[in-house]
Amino acid sequence: MSNSFSHLDENGQPGMVDVSAKNETVREARAQSIVYLGKEVAAQLSQSDWQTKKGSIIQTATIAGTMGAKKTSDLIPLCHPLGLDSCKFEFETSEDQVIITCICRLEAKTGVEMEALVGASIAALTVYDMCKSISKGIVIKETKLISKSGGKSDFKA
Numbered sequence: 001m002s003n004s005f006s007h008l009d010e011n012g013q014p015g016m017v018d019v020s021a022k023n024e025t026v027r028e029a030r031a032q033s034i035v036y037l038g039k040e041v042a043a044q045l046s047q048s049d050w051q052t053k054k055g056s057i058i059q060t061a062t063i064a065g066t067m068g069a070k071k072t073s074d075l076i077p078l079c080h081p082l083g084l085d086s087c088k089f090e091f092e093t094s095e096d097q098v099i100i101t102c103i104c105r106l107e108a109k110t111g112v113e114m115e116a117l118v119g120a121s122i123a124a125l126t127v128y129d130m131c132k133s134i135s136k137g138i139v140i141k142e143t144k145l146i147s148k149s150g151g152k153s154d155f156k157a
Contacts (some may be wrong), residue, residue: 001025006137008042009105014078015078016078016080017080017110019080019109019110019111020140022109022110023109024062024107024109025072025107025109025149025150025151026102026105026107026148026150027105027107027108027109027110027111027112027130027150027151028104028105028112028147028148028149029062029103029104029111029112029113029115029116029144029145029147029148029149030101030102030103030116030119030145030146030147030148031101031102031117031119031120031121031144031145031146032099032100032102032120032142032143032144032146033037033099033100033102033105033117033120033121033123033124033140033142033143034097034100034102034124034140034141034142034143035097035098035100035124035138035139035141036097036100036125036130036138036139036140036141037096037097037135037138038096038130038135038137039095039096039133040135040137041123041131041135041137041138042094042095042096042097042098043095044094044134045057045093045131046093048154050067050093050121052130052131052133052134053133053155055130056095057126057127057131058091059122060126060130061089061100061124061126061127061130062089062123064122064123064125064126065087065089065100065102065119065120065122065123065126066089066119067089067122068118068119068121068122069084069087069102069104069109069115069116069118069119069122070084070087070115071118072114072115072118075118076118077142079114080108080109082106082108082110082112082115083105083106084104084105084112084115085105085107086103086105086106086111087102087103087104087105087115087119088102088103089101089103089123090103093122096125096139099123100120100124100127101146102116102117102119102120102123102125103116103118103122104116110151111148111150111151112148113145113148116145116148117143117145120143121140121143124140124143125140128140135143144157145157
């Protein structure tokens with residue numbers, strides 16, 4: 001593990017990392033958020049085909065997560081603005097939770113893991129928002145990077 005922060009210069013001042021000399025490569029990142037719903041809420045949603053009065057939870061979370069991923073550099077100050085080539089979502093439901101995976105891809109000089117993390121996070125927040133009237137016990141348990149590839153260091157959890 002490196003003990004230097006790439007976003008700090010020699011004087012400790014923050015700044016965007018200069019990627020101008022890097023070559024573009026195809027990069028992909030997968031991030032995951034887990035939303036704990038509880039057995040009763042998950043059963044109710046499963047019976048309603050994941051619909052609420054606000055509409056389809058899965059479709060709305062997918063759209064919101066995509067919008068969030070595309071706005072990552074507006075939310076996180078030192079992130080490079082990236083034009084995503086692809087942003088997709090997978091939803092795995094169980095008896096008490098939903099696992100949301102966001103997969104982002106592009107050809108660029110820098111990685112796309114922050115976009116995947118933001119996408120998964122915003123999708124999870126949207127699930128929470130759409131279900132909060134059903135239960136106050138919903139918990140966004142964790143958000144984490146699952147994998148990244150295409151840069152100088154690949155990662156798989």
